[in-house]
Amino acid sequence: MTDLHTHAEEIHEQFADQLDVSIDEIEERLDTLVNEYQVPISEARRSVTNSYLDEADLEREDIRSGGGGNETVQAADVDAPEEWVDMTAKVVELWDPRSDAVAQVGLLGDETGTIKFTKWSKSDLPELDEGKTYHLRNVVTDEYQGRFSVKLNRTTVIEEADEEIEVGDDSLEVEGALVDVQSGSGLIKRCPEDDCTRVLQNGRCSEHGEVEGEFDLRIKGVLDDGDDVTEVIFDQEATENLTGIALEEAKDMAMDALDTSVVADEMREKILGRYYRVQGPTFGRYLLADEVEVLEDAVDPEAALIKARSI
Amino acid sequence: MAATPTREVAQRVFAGEFNDATYTFKESDDDRAPVYVLLPTGERANRVFIVGTLTETEDVGEDSEYWQGRVVDPNGDTFFMYAGQYQPDAASMLRELEPPAYVAVVGKPRTYETDDGEVNVSVRPESITPVNEGTRDRWVVETAERTLERVQAYREADPTQEEFAPDEYVRMAHEEYEPAIENYRRLVVDALETLDEESQSEAEA
Numbered sequence: 001m002t003d004l005h006t007h008a009e010e011i012h013e014q015f016a017d018q019l020d021v022s023i024d025e026i027e028e029r030l031d032t033l034v035n036e037y038q039v040p041i042s043e044a045r046r047s048v049t050n051s052y053l054d055e056a057d058l059e060r061e062d063i064r065s066g067g068g069g070n071e072t073v074q075a076a077d078v079d080a081p082e083e084w085v086d087m088t089a090k091v092v093e094l095w096d097p098r099s100d101a102v103a104q105v106g107l108l109g110d111e112t113g114t115i116k117f118t119k120w121s122k123s124d125l126p127e128l129d130e131g132k133t134y135h136l137r138n139v140v141t142d143e144y145q146g147r148f149s150v151k152l153n154r155t156t157v158i159e160e161a162d163e164e165i166e167v168g169d170d171s172l173e174v175e176g177a178l179v180d181v182q183s184g185s186g187l188i189k190r191c192p193e194d195d196c197t198r199v200l201q202n203g204r205c206s207e208h209g210e211v212e213g214e215f216d217l218r219i220k221g222v223l224d225d226g227d228d229v230t231e232v233i234f235d236q237e238a239t240e241n242l243t244g245i246a247l248e249e250a251k252d253m254a255m256d257a258l259d260t261s262v263v264a265d266e267m268r269e270k271i272l273g274r275y276y277r278v279q280g281p282t283f284g285r286y287l288l289a290d291e292v293e294v295l296e297d298a299v300d301p302e303a304a305l306i307k308a309r310s311i
Numbered sequence: 312m313a314a315t316p317t318r319e320v321a322q323r324v325f326a327g328e329f330n331d332a333t334y335t336f337k338e339s340d341d342d343r344a345p346v347y348v349l350l351p352t353g354e355r356a357n358r359v360f361i362v363g364t365l366t367e368t369e370d371v372g373e374d375s376e377y378w379q380g381r382v383v384d385p386n387g388d389t390f391f392m393y394a395g396q397y398q399p400d401a402a403s404m405l406r407e408l409e410p411p412a413y414v415a416v417v418g419k420p421r422t423y424e425t426d427d428g429e430v431n432v433s434v435r436p437e438s439i440t441p442v443n444e445g446t447r448d449r450w451v452v453e454t455a456e457r458t459l460e461r462v463q464a465y466r467e468a469d470p471t472q473e474e475f476a477p478d479e480y481v482r483m484a485h486e487e488y489e490p491a492i493e494n495y496r497r498l499v500v501d502a503l504e505t506l507d508e509e510s511q512s513e514a515e516a
Contacts, residue, residue: 179358222318226456229319231318272415273414273415273439296446297445298445298510299449301455301503304455304503305507308459309500311463
């Protein structure tokens with residue numbers, strides 16, 4: 001029954017850090033299920049694993065899914081949820097956890113960029129310090145609305161690293177013509193509840209119902225260079241710089257017209273059809289505009305002309 | 312993210328090529344499926360971005376306002392655009408703007424057949440905004456580059472050659488138009504030369 005022995009070894013490895021059980025003991029339980037009760041090996045393995053999970057008071061996601069070591073990844077490599085990985089990264093920022101279930105939350109960074117991390121309270125892990133670099137073994141990737149993060153869990157091994165990491169810039173730079181200003185742009189109202197900031201639809205927040213909203217400015221625009229399109233969000237400051245319309249002025253305009261849509265209309269006229277270079281971090285499918293440059297100067301046609309004549 | 316319908320690129324095309332794009336098609340039987348015009352250089356377009364000189368506006372409507380705008384590119388070729396009650400922003404722009412003026416237009420290509428069986432290509436504008444000369448110049452260079460890319464891709468995929476890299480829209484263009492592809496390269500050279508002369512005479516002045 002070498003087959004059962006192999007399965008027993010793998011299960012043993014999964015629980016090695018949490019439980020004091022021998023390979024023989026596991027093999028015996030598998031053997032009972034498979035040979036006495038005629039249970040298929042996959043089901044037997046599942047049953048035994050679950051009983052050890054109960055015994056160790058663990059969730060299925062807290063144990064390694066396969067044998068052997070994890071892939072060592074960098075922040076920008078993470079592109080799928082629920083993968084077990086190792087990484088070496090610097091704690092770039094720590095944020096205030098919004099729930100007691102979260103011990104620490106923030107941003108990890110390496111040469112390739114940054115990624116959000118969450119450390120659960122129940123995992124009982126040591127504190128991470130901002131600015132320090134760590135080797136993290138056994139973290140699990142996660143995804144929310146196209147954005148990836150890593151979660152530290154009970155089995156995660158944290159070791160402080162000596163090396164200094166230069167955290168890379170995961171921002172994107174895009175050039176193109178602004179071909180659309182989407183709905184939800186201009187003078188908007190946001191939910192005033194703590195930590196909410198959702199944009200109101202007809203005075204209602206999808207989470208908190210009817211609320212007295214707070215005015216804000218933003219633009220959801222589309223940059224297009226003839227090859228690719230990029231959706232860009234301009235926050236209040238970027239919108240003010242881009243359009244020359246400040247929040248107070250926008251409120252006055254809306255008040256005079258008894259209609260907030262006049263603000264977006266005025267903005268469209270000022271910015272549509274112009275070329276911009278925009279730089280900033282990406283969030284899901286959106287680029288958040290940190291730096292915006294209007295491209296208004298003439299460009300030299302010489303290079304294109306040489307190519308056009310040569311082909 | 313796969314569920315998000317991806318917005319299609321606004322093609323860059325000179326008027327000389329755009330007005331030859333008389334063949335339209337859909338990619339599916341769905342009533343709401345987008346209508347594409349087929350560019351003779353072998354690319355589909357359901358949106359275009361144009362910057363040029365608005366030379367004339369005219370209300371050609373009978374019962375209600377229906378504005379025609381003529382936008383000319385550096386080769387002297389004309390894009391025609393029509394905006395009525397369903398394009399209120401574009402219509403009011405055409406009503407208010409004083410030609411000549413540089414304008415940027417985002418719009419959908421449309422075709423219609425005249426009584427004598429000729430197919431005319433026009434733009435149904437989504438937006439029209441006044442812009443400066445620098446923006447126009449940038450568009451000319453960008454449109455030249457994109458057009459050259461299409462010309463090169465066409466040549467590589469031209470099915471009349473002994474060896475070619477198959478391309479769906481190049482094949483379609485070959486079947487529908489049998490285009491003289493050299494003409495579209497010529498449009499690029501002419502447009503860039505005009506721009507080059509303009510900038511030189513400005514430098515001398």
